[in-house]
Amino acid sequence: TVPPRVGVAIGDQVLDLQLAAAQCPWAEEVYPLLEPLAAGDLAAFMALGRPAWQLLRAALSAALAEDSDQGPFLELCLHPQAGLAMLMPCTVRDYTDFYIGIHHATAIGQMLRPTHPLLPNYKWLPIGYHGRASSVGLGGPLRRPRGQIRLAADAPPVYTPTRRLDYEMELGLWVGVGNPAGEPVDMAEAEDRIFGVTLLNDWSARDLQSWEYQPLGPFLSKSFATSVSPWLVSLDALAPFRRPLQRPEGDPAPLAYLDSPANRAHGSFGITLEVWLQTARMRAARLPAVRLSQADMAEAAYWTPAQLLAHHSSNGCPLATGDLFGTGTLSGPGPGQGGSLMELSRGGREPLQLPGGEQRCFLEDGDTVALRAYCEAPGAVRIGLGAVAGTVIGA
Numbered sequence: 001t002v003p004p005r006v007g008v009a010i011g012d013q014v015l016d017l018q019l020a021a022a023q024c025p026w027a028e029e030v031y032p033l034l035e036p037l038a039a040g041d042l043a044a045f046m047a048l049g050r051p052a053w054q055l056l057r058a059a060l061s062a063a064l065a066e067d068s069d070q071g072p073f074l075e076l077c078l079h080p081q082a083g084l085a086m087l088m089p090c091t092v093r094d095y096t097d098f099y100i101g102i103h104h105a106t107a108i109g110q111m112l113r114p115t116h117p118l119l120p121n122y123k124w125l126p127i128g129y130h131g132r133a134s135s136v137g138l139g140g141p142l143r144r145p146r147g148q149i150r151l152a153a154d155a156p157p158v159y160t161p162t163r164r165l166d167y168e169m170e171l172g173l174w175v176g177v178g179n180p181a182g183e184p185v186d187m188a189e190a191e192d193r194i195f196g197v198t199l200l201n202d203w204s205a206r207d208l209q210s211w212e213y214q215p216l217g218p219f220l221s222k223s224f225a226t227s228v229s230p231w232l233v234s235l236d237a238l239a240p241f242r243r244p245l246q247r248p249e250g251d252p253a254p255l256a257y258l259d260s261p262a263n264r265a266h267g268s269f270g271i272t273l274e275v276w277l278q279t280a281r282m283r284a285a286r287l288p289a290v291r292l293s294q295a296d297m298a299e300a301a302y303w304t305p306a307q308l309l310a311h312h313s314s315n316g317c318p319l320a321t322g323d324l325f326g327t328g329t330l331s332g333p334g335p336g337q338g339g340s341l342m343e344l345s346r347g348g349r350e351p352l353q354l355p356g357g358e359q360r361c362f363l364e365d366g367d368t369v370a371l372r373a374y375c376e377a378p379g380a381v382r383i384g385l386g387a388v389a390g391t392v393i394g395a
């Protein structure tokens, strides 16, 4: 087996950083930055901090520019992406899933509490729960989980495969630099701790969830699998797609530890997220995948990445390199913008019609769910965040 390599995606190719460190001439200060990457250790590079990330990003951009002297060397360091097996970016140290999609929280809340869908804390702090790091992977086959389900309101629960398997369309934020216990990170520094962004599918078993979630939040309804995309996109690469943090008129201003002028001006990101579904029957009939969900992070998210990191550390909780935050389901406000089947099928009451005549309220065995995301802005080169896909297999 070949030892793991770290690479940079360039179109449909990958720049192999082990080869690039060995075969291409670099400025003196670039070698120490390439060293952990050439050794296949992305986490060690993440721990170096944002000045190092920015320096290497600038060095790579210059080396890959059209008239660069390094171009002929780098040509020899490219592999076609199609021939490579992807690995996790790094070990997930710990995993927290937030709930910052306000249209998602409102839609789910409306099913439970029609008169007051959002709880009083929602607009004051980013809600989250502690997820399970060991279940985070790159997708692939997903075994339908079993668990305790109550089939009728007055019946005892049974242990059985979930009947309400769902996806959640989220982004993953990867911590590059942590903080010592007892030392909260200020808003001014919060973004400097975030190395990059991936796609994240928080697979959910809604029938397990509704029975188990009170009073301490989701547990086994979430911890069987969470899928992320393999490519990390840095916040610096996302700079052309920054957006102001938008709050409706009359909403409370964030407390000082969650606020900064920079965060208000450009702390959010315009990232379009999509979920695509292809059932086994569609695959057999050669019908392409159908898009179920589409939403934009800047419109969906009530809190920014910086606020998530500042809040998470605000009690002194130590964060560390390789910590992963899920944003929570990023649903838009309109029809077709729900980031989960729970929303799109209105709690399982209104089935979706699929090409080929099938219907879905929740996922069935053989269904393939793929998340994609991209950023577009006038005058900026379009960025893709890659994809993450999983296929449900029977319990």
Ligand code: MN
Residues within 6 Å of the ligand: 097, 098, 168, 170, 202, 326, 328, 329
């Ligand atoms: Mn979630």
